[in-house]
Amino acid sequence: MNRKISRRAVLGGLASSSVLLTACGRLDNATPFRQLLALSDRFTLGAERLILANRPLVRELSVAQISAVFPTNGTTKPRGDSYARHLDTGFADWRLRVHGLVERPLSLSLAALRSLPSRTQVTMHSCDEGWSAIGQWHGVQLSRVLALAGLRPGARFVVFHCMDQLEADGNFYYESVDLFDAFHPQTILAYGMNGQPLPVGYGAPLRLRVETQIGYKNAKYLDRIEVVDGLGALGKGRGGWWEDFDHAVWYAGQ
Amino acid sequence: MTSTAQPVRPRTELRHPWPVRVWHWANAGAIVILMLTGLLIFDIHPSLYWGDDGHAGVAALASLTSPDLAQAVPSVELQIGRWRWDVTGVIGTVVDEGDSGKYLLVAAPPADWEFGATRGWHFMAAWIVGLSVPLYGVYLIVSRRLSRRLLPTRAELGRRSLATEIWQHLRLRRAHGEAAARYNVLQKLAYLVVLFVLLPLAVLSGLTMSNAITAQFPVLFVLFDGRQSARTVHFLIATLLSLFLATHVFQVCVAGFRTLMRSMITGRFVVETRLRP
Incomplete structure (x- = not known):
């Protein structure tokens, strides 16, 4: 679902509150308020890193609780010929590149990823739109892949570059997490869902499951993983597609 | 003896010490932001x-x-x-x-509103409420303001007293003199429910929607019976708080907007003590 409705939205209902919200929207675009929001997000990050200091696992549910229907969101099929070719060949030529601040850059096929020790987890996906659904995910812990590559000094964030564009403007979806979330035991690169290979609508051939986080951080259609020391040089410098183009919060308060 | 009426002798008292005023206005601002951004977040999936x-x-x-x-x-x-x-x-x-x-x-947001920033604003305001409500609760207890001003007396909770107070409210009668210097029983009950039930539940149900927080405190899922139930409770509390806010502002107007606003800004409240002959 595209949430950038506001651009074409007309003033309806909410007569009095819209005035206030418009004021908020204006303030929002002014630098000091952006900085205030960024400060608040960093405060949330700091507080939650403290709360999660002993690295608790998020709740895992039983197979019986898996949602009968799991909504698809964002891109449901990447545009362009190159993804279409991958679909035709069953992702045989697809490779996950791991590069950036790593000792050993990697290029992993789907078979190589599947041959690594796997983790299966039934978890709840929470979308910032308000809905949630329960799914089973099969994949390899991101920490294992990062360990294969070996982090170099200065590594602070892991960036997920994707094969899809939410809008046909040339900007590919991307997301990023800090090393805490990256090395969380339930953070996996999922190639399967509910006992099947990952379907196209859910991010085939490989997606991120970062269970400590909100929906949009769970990047689909992974192309490459980049380890960086800062997020400023990517996109508009805010660490993700929604962050760049809709001012979503980077840490997301999860 | 003469029965001449004694003159009106105004007495100024410190009605609201500074922690009350700071808490009140910080939370008033934060709750308005929370209501508006909360409505927009609900809006996308009603x-x-x-x-x-x-x-x-x-x-x-x-x-x-x-x-x-x-x-x-x-x-x-x-x-x-x-x-x-x-x-x-x-x-x-x-x-x-x-x-x-x-x-x-449900309703369209302003034309230049970006959904992504909505949660940023919501969380920023939630920090104010989430941190200040427990602190304020401690302050009320330690300063004994809770027992002195907020807890109703046994007599006030009597059926007759409650009935009288409800009748006075329905007739929009404002209190005068010493009676205006105290909170009336309905006011006390409303403030207690907002402070010790609605705001804590709003914070807890909000936290239950966080994957990270519930990882550390899975008991939240037990308390609210799941994330969607917590969201539903969050919505119902917001509805009740909106009703409280509307009533609160309305009552301030009925009981004397200028006097009450002055007392919540400067802390001072003038009690018109009329001594009966």
Whole structure:
């Protein structure tokens, strides 16, 4: 679902509150308020890193609780010929590149990823739109892949570059997490869902499951993983597609 | 002896010490931001569920839906439990997003509003409420303001006292003299419920929607019976708080806007002591 409705939205209902919200929207675009929001997000990050200091696992549910229907969101099929070719060949030529601040850059096929020790987890996906659904995910812990590559000094964030564009403007979806979330035991690169290979609508051939986080951080259609020391040089410098183009919060308060 | 009426002798007292005023205005601002941004977050998915599984296709406790958004004038249905009403043209705005299709919202946000920033504002304001409500609770107890001003006396809770107070409120009678210097029993009960029930539950149900927080405190899922139930409770509390806010502002107007605003800003309140002959 595209949430950038506001651009074409007309003033309806909410007569009095819209005035206030418009004021908020204006303030929002002014630098000091952006900085205030960024400060608040960093405060949330700091507080939650403290709360999660002993690295608790998020709740895992039983197979019986898996949602009968799991909504698809964002891109449901990447545009362009190159993804279409991958679909035709069953992702045989697809490779996950791991590069950036790593000792050993990697290029992993789907078979190589599947041959690594796997983790299966039934978890709840929470979308910032308000809905949630329960799914089973099969994949390899991101920490294992990062360990294969070996982090170099200065590594602070892991960036997920994707094969899809939410809008046909040339900007590919991307997301990023800090090393805490990256090395969380339930953070996996999922190639399967509910006992099947990952379907196209859910991010085939490989997606991120970062269970400590909100929906949009769970990047689909992974192309490459980049380890960086800062997020400023990517996109508009805010660490993700929604962050760049809709001012979503980077840490997301999860 | 003479029975001449004694003159009115105004007495100024410190009604609201600074912690009360700071807490009041910080939370007033924060709660207005929370209400507005909360409404916008709800707006994008106007359905309420119970348990953990809640999305399009799951039976909702209440929802605003449209069977076919592709129609020229899509019909809109409000569902609460088993009841359904056709609210086409009354509630709901359909927004056309071209390639991405059409979306049904309760109401359209301002034209330049970005959804992504909504949660940022919501969390920033939530920090103010989440941190200051427990602190304020401690302050009320330690300063004995809770026992002196907020807890109703046994006599006030009597049936007769309550009935009188409700009758006075219904007639919009304002209190005078020493009676105006105290909180009346309905006011005390309302403040206690907001402070010790609604605001803590709002914070806790909000935290239950966080994957990270519930990882550390899974008991939250037990308390609210799941994430979607917590969201539903969060919505109901917001509705109750909105009713409180509307009543609160209305009562301030009834009881004397200028005097009460002055006392919440400067702390000082003038008590008109009229001594009876």
